[in-house]
Amino acid sequence: MTDNLQALYGAKWMFNRINVLAKRVLRSETEVNAKMDQFHFSVLSLSKLGNWLPTLLREWECVDHNCGYDQVLFQAGNTEYPIVLKRLDAHYDWLRSPVSTFGNKTLPVVLTNSDGCQPSSTVNGSVALVNSGGCSYFKKVQTMHASGASAVLIMQNQTETPQDMNCQDNECTVPLSIPACMIENFNFDAKSHLNVTFQNTPSPSFFAAIDPQGALQEVGWFLYPSMSFINWQTQWFQYKRNLTQQLQKPAHIVSVFQEQVMQGQTGVVVNISTAELKGFQHLELDMSLSCPGERDTTCGHWDHGISLFVCCNPNSTLCGMEIGRWISPFRRRVGRWITDISPLLPMIQNNQSDTCTFTMKTAPWAMPWIPSLNLRLYKTSESTAPSETFVLYQPGATFDKHYNSHFKPFNFIPPADVKKVVIFAVITGHGSDENGCGEFCVTSHHFSVNGHINNITFSEAGTPLGCANQVLTGVEPNEHGTWLYGRNGWCDGRNVFPWVIDITQQVSLNKHNQITYFGWFNGTDPNPKQNPGMISIYSYLVYYRS
Template sequence: MLRSVSPVLYFLLVVSAHVTVAAKGIPRRRLKLADDEASRAASESRDNSVEWRQSGGLEPGEPAAAFTVPTLSGEFVYLPGAAASAETTLPPQTRSGCGKGCTSPPKNTVKRRFCPGFTCRRCRCLLSATGSPASCTPGPARGTIAAWPRPSLRHRVQNMAKSNASGVLVSALPGNAIRDMNCVGAECFAPLSLPAAMVHLQPAVTHALRSGVDVNVSFQTTPSPNFFIAIDQQGALAEMGWFLYPSFSFINWQAQWFDFSAALQLKLESPATVLPVFDKVQMQSDKGAVADVNIPPDLSAFDTLMLDASLSCPGSRDASCPRWDHTVRLFVCCDRLGPYCHVELGRWITAFRRGIGRWQTDVSPLLPVLDAGVCRFTMKTAPWAMPWVVSLNLRFSVANLTGEKLRPFRVMSLYDGGTFDKTYNRRYPPIEFPVPASTKKVELYAVITGHGSDDNGCAEFCVTSHHFLVNGVHNNTRSFDSAGSALGCAEHAKEGAVPNEHGTWLYGRGGWCDGLQVDPWRLDVTTQLEVSGQASNTIRYLGLFNGKDPDPTQQPGYIVMSSFLVFFK
């Protein structure tokens, strides 16, 4: 049993399914899950014929019943609607030494005691007082026992492979728990050529090695449970998704998402005029979900527009959810002959086979596009994707109650992305524009995401930068620095990214994550402009890879972008 740090969250580690093909043989690299969109379409069209059946019993979202579980520290009792009568927490780590000559590491490094001079006999690596190998000579191709207290264990395992080791066991120091053998940066994408595991320190093994006795070690791959059930802060049963490999990190990410969800519920209780658009409407095919909505007559009373959107699945369980990650876009048209028809109002990315996503997105600068009595809203994704069930509310409110109230009154369209190849930047000439009279503020507003995978991983897994040059002097840049990082999207679980999806949801992407809204990029550019209304201003856009024009040799990716200048008065 674990307890969440903020609202109380109890996890039932109850195995609901076993997956025999889960983590075995999965390389730690950017996996290409489909050769092209056609193969995705074929796969998902087959999925569309599947009839999802529930196996009976309790379902996600239903209240959890009371239960009692024996634990190492006593009996744990869960009562619905009440705090548990006991809680199980991990005991503090023991800081005991490991014999004469033990030293403590410097502050702000590793909070553990360790012994210098521990010899890894089979590889003859002498560990220095910092825990790093001081020297290493290749030994026989046998197993090795090591005691490394510092992070980047993967790097040290790779070094042992170079020393002709056939396997590596990393021992946790006395009083310390086994932890993930994490990787750092680019090393996460390099495959290991030998098996490695972390184990508890076993004095008999250590004694045998120091005495020169051979120790036989065998490695095997054992399928582990990776589907679990939790109880959220509201006392409801909830699935926890797919654990790609045995690690408490997946429990932690789910706990972070539960905290996000609870905080979102509180935000949605704040005062607002709520306008329903979709209420559990199925979104599928090229049509998507469509609704005609009457807009309140006087929107000038509001300065804030939030999109409250959710994506769920045809069934109550994640097994009924669509595969793959697809872009979902919301378009609005209030006047078919007006300048704002078919403007993109919001963007999200579907989760890979999880149906718990709900997000709130601030699109206040686009209030002027709702300029007629009846507006048509269209929400759509890839036409061949399995169906999603969408809900959407528009939330109008007033954020500024005391200071000067500025409200957007005009939106000017700029650039819209395209194929990310060597001709990409040739399509976008500079745009000249005056600043309308009475303008008090001008914002640059852009929603940018990169997709596809060329020989550089662009534009999904490569770092791209997007530059808006104002009057030839001011360079306003949006850069996707976490694209391709090993845990770039997992780190956003606390901000609403749906955790524990199938596929490669953990990796950072080009401006987006699976199961998350795409937040608009907003920047005040008022001081960069000539605002007298007499002179003209210019703005130019460039999209770069490694500071240069993209120049892929095969299968270029693409940029999906909606960008505007928004004028406030």
């Protein structure tokens, strides 16, 4: 739906765009037709709708990012009026934006009358206009860059609409310093002397959704023009449906706090009676995260770690230890996650105190968030249950050449009545050295138990869509930031998944055992030259008994 004067054109363009994607993804014409029947387009003026939609568009108007039409404005020497065409910039993290590079400058254009896959001396110092096809987008930009072009415009043929311009695989690691974008097809006079200006025309750009329960929902920010963002929002609805089913499972629910303001050094602090926590074998954290207002725009602008600490016995080494971790999103307010922390049940059950103190906090300088927390406790028919917990390694260390020296061997002798032994660990990387460590680099982490190596590698770190591809696991989609990138053990707008290792077969009862831990970058100790990042870790050894 649009209030653009070219409404019919816009509807046809969007229809064709969706149809191209459907044909690319679906297997048969029948499936394509069935999918296209689910899309509806309105070309009526908003003033003629006579329903709630005009009010929605007025009150939920687009703000901040991508609120307008990205365009190129061509001016030919022999024409009185400019030619204005739609443009799609290259993927935001691959090439620079032409607007951020040139501002409102007018630049000369050279019509190459080629696909741009071969060098051309005629483009030196000008914007190169090339045709689609013939080679990859990367090859076109690289070739025109080498030929001296200041930017590249790729014009689609007459049967295609502008497509997403992305690099592929190793191409993405080769730096290119000129902007590029794709434009729709237009018949230029080959003899024309063209100039181009890159512009953004303000418009009431707007996206909203109705979820499966019939509720109106915001859909966040479209970081660049792509139908993928609609798909990710749809996946989020699927995740929420699965979560709702999971929450309907019978459980003993302890409400720790509901919609409390979390900000500053203190965070949210609540005391809970231990009588409510005993007699169960399974424990989940049900945490939701909202914002002070009713719109995404009221949410914190940056991502920060959120930690949950517990203390049930001030004299215990377990007092004040971390039992849950989440990463806040960039300006979205719809998150809710369930985290299974059953191995840590002894931390809230094995004590003489009448209360346990739960503390949730984030960076003290962060904007306020509104979290809610429930404990979901179950009784199970399993033959064993966690009975004793010991602190292994925490809270982490700077990820430099001295990193592994911080973690000393842990020695233990499990009693004969122990039936199962596990390691419970949460590990995340933050900061950025010259290798992107610890947030965007691939690291591996290793627990050696009596010489048996147990390891995990965060291979998605630094990949362009490493977290966008995990919306079905709880990543809040379409955040107002670089949420799409894979991170080192975490994603923006999601809980951090614990790593639980069953080491029962690696342990000898009533005998001396030893655990060691080390973390690697590129298969060896980290050794950054500048600005080392850090690894945040909390880990426990847990005994299970009958």
